[in-house]
Amino acid sequence: MPGHIFKRGRVGIISRSGTLTYEAAAALSQAGLGTTTTVGIGGDPVIGTTFKDLLPLFNEDPETEAVVLIGEIGGSDEEEAAAWVKDHMKKPVVGFIGGRSAPKGKRMGHAGAIIMGNVGTPESKLRAFAEAGIPVADTIDEIVELVKKALG
Numbered sequence: 139m140p141g142h143i144f145k146r147g148r149v150g151i152i153s154r155s156g157t158l159t160y161e162a163a164a165a166l167s168q169a170g171l172g173t174t175t176t177v178g179i180g181g182d183p184v185i186g187t188t189f190k191d192l193l194p195l196f197n198e199d200p201e202t203e204a205v206v207l208i209g210e211i212g213g214s215d216e217e218e219a220a221a222w223v224k225d226h227m228k229k230p231v232v233g234f235i236g237g238r239s240a241p242k243g244k245r246m247g248h249a250g251a252i253i254m255g256n257v258g259t260p261e262s263k264l265r266a267f268a269e270a271g272i273p274v275a276d277t278i279d280e281i282v283e284l285v286k287k288a289l290g
Contacts, residue, residue, distance in 0.1 A: 139163075139178075147172015149285055150196040152189050153208035154181040154215070155236050161278045162206055162234070169282045171289075174202040181210055189219035197227055204230045204288050206281055207272070211237035212258045220266035230288035233267045233274040234281055235260055 139160050145167035153159040159178050166173055175196070179187050189207060196205045205227075209216035216235065223231050238260040267274050273288070275281040 139176075143167055144176065145172040146174075148174065148201070148203040148289070150174050150199065150202040150205045151176040151208065152192050152196070152205065153178050154210050155208055156180075158208050158234065158236055158278070162208060162281055165278050165282050166206070166285065169286070171282065171285060174199060179215075181212070188215050190215070190222050193219060193222055193227060193231075197229060202229065204232065204285050206232050206234070206285065208234045208236065209263060210235060211260055211263070214258060216263040217266040220263075220270040220272060223272060224270035230285075231270075231272045232281055232284040232288060233272045234278075235263050235267075235274060238264075 143160055143164040147166065149166050149171050151159060151162055151173055153162070156178055159176060163173050163176055177187070177192055179185050179189065179192070189209070193205065196202045207216070207219060264274060273284045275284050
């Protein structure tokens with residue numbers, strides 16, 4: 139990650155995408171919001187830490203005022219995180235789902251972009267986020283707008 143883009147701030151980031159991680163961090167820094175902690179969990183099917191593992195830590199961190207959750211197609215991690223947010227999260231969460239324009243039925247090259255039945259689809263992730271009250275940005279710049287709105 140290019141270290142110069144990270145500025146100390148109020149927003150935590152948890153992300154499955156390396157590139158989207160630093161793009162979101164740069165956008166938050168440029169907007170004057172900055173980040174408290176940024177964690178890249180990776181997009182592979184087998185990872186060491188999940189969104190659900192990290193959300194409680196951000197929820198209890200006194201410096202973190204909002205969390206950006208950057209997911210992508212494949213797997214069920216985002217759906218599980220949304221359920222946890224709905225039941226436990228005290229701070230606002232803003233979402234982003236990468237790969238939403240991937241063609242249906244086509245196997246993608248990314249190891250984590252495996253969709254099994256109705257789990258891992260962009261639609262299932264968006265539905266889970268909506269049910270948890272997590273607004274979803276369509277662009278990196280919109281992440282900043284949604285975080286600002288959530289923080290008032």
